[in-house]
Amino acid sequence: xxxxxxxxxxxxxxxxxxxxxxxxxxxHHKSLWSLHCWDPRQYVRNVHRTVDxxxxxxxxxxxxxxxxxxxxxxxxxxxxxADASTPAVEPAASLATTPVILLSPSxxxxxxxxxxxxxxxxxxxxxxxxxxGIDQRFIDQHVTHEYSLGDFVLSGGEVAAxxxxxxxxRLVPGALHSDQSAxxxxxxxxxxxxxxxxxxxxxxxxxxxxxxxxxxxxNHRLIERWRREQALKLxxxxxxxxxxxxxxxxRLSAQDEAYLQRLMSAKTIEL
Ligand code: 9D3
Numbered sequence: 001x002x003x004x005x006x007x008x009x010x011x012x013x014x015x016x017x018x019x020x021x022x023x024x025x026x027x028h029h030k031s032l033w034s035l036h037c038w039d040p041r042q043y044v045r046n047v048h049r050t051v052d053x054x055x056x057x058x059x060x061x062x063x064x065x066x067x068x069x070x071x072x073x074x075x076x077x078x079x080x081x082a083d084a085s086t087p088a089v090e091p092a093a094s095l096a097t098t099p100v101i102l103l104s105p106s107x108x109x110x111x112x113x114x115x116x117x118x119x120x121x122x123x124x125x126x127x128x129x130x131x132x133g134i135d136q137r138f139i140d141q142h143v144t145h146e147y148s149l150g151d152f153v154l155s156g157g158e159v160a161a162x163x164x165x166x167x168x169x170r171l172v173p174g175a176l177h178s179d180q181s182a183x184x185x186x187x188x189x190x191x192x193x194x195x196x197x198x199x200x201x202x203x204x205x206x207x208x209x210x211x212x213x214x215x216x217x218x219n220h221r222l223i224e225r226w227r228r229e230q231a232l233k234l235x236x237x238x239x240x241x242x243x244x245x246x247x248x249x250x251r252l253s254a255q256d257e258a259y260l261q262r263l264m265s266a267k268t269i270e271l
Pocket of ligand 1: 104105129130131132133147148149150151152153154155157160
């Protein structure tokens with residue numbers, strides 16, 4: 001199922017790297033997904049092409065007008081509808097079920113689970129805010145989901161939208177060279193939601209630093225166990241929440257628990 005992404009943005013040029021470069025660029029070239037940007041400014045008739053105005057009630061900054069955003073949204077929805085009624089595209093990408101996602105610092109934190117959901121729905125329409133924000137009435141009328149990248153301040157929604165689109169586009173079937181790469185990622189289900197273990201390549205000795213011996217052993221069971229323990233150790237050190245989540249989902253074996261026990265009782269973390 002080809003995924004279709006539509007973006008409402010005052011800065012369409014931000015998004016070109018996604019379709020030109022890297023994994024997402026190659027997948028786009030293979031028509032595994034498509035990207036369509038809609039600039040609200042193009043829907044304003046006055047000479048200044050005004051897309052913002054001063055906030056009612058006063059205060060700093062400007063607020064994006066509802067009307068140009070709605071006009072852009074209508075065209076995006078109509079284009080998706082036309083796309084969905086061509087035989088090549090699955091009906092799953094239809095208007096009624098298409099999420100309208102607002103990028104917002106007040107939104108729910110975006111995770112790998114949301115990236116998978118984006119692929120499953122056949123894409124979404126992203127709404128990027130600039131200035132202090134968007135007229136709440138547009139949000140109330142049209143937005144179905146609000147997502148944030150995390151607790152830091154961006155200049156607008158574009159960079160957040162790019163991150164989310166990137167995370168979804170690389171999951172589209174056929175986008176990655178091997179299905180194993182996605183499966184070994186941090187946060188992916190088959191890594192039980194743990195952080196990734198460290199990676200090494202040539203040379204065997206780099207500036208006096210050796211590659212861990214086990215990786216040169218050729219013993220694949222031993223290597224697998226070492227990587228699992230590295231993932232457990234790193235997650236325990238940096239993201240104990242991921243250990244707790246994996247335990248709650250019963251994704252930690254008796255062997256994993258024994259290793260974690262040794263970690264917690266060790267005076268140093270050389271294990
Ligand atoms: C003064 C209050 N600010 C809210 C924290 C105003 C404000 C800051 C930044 C309003 C909008 C923005 C622009 N940010 C986004 O549009 C945004 C965002 C972000 O800033 N951080 C993390 N995720 C996201 S998703 C969209």
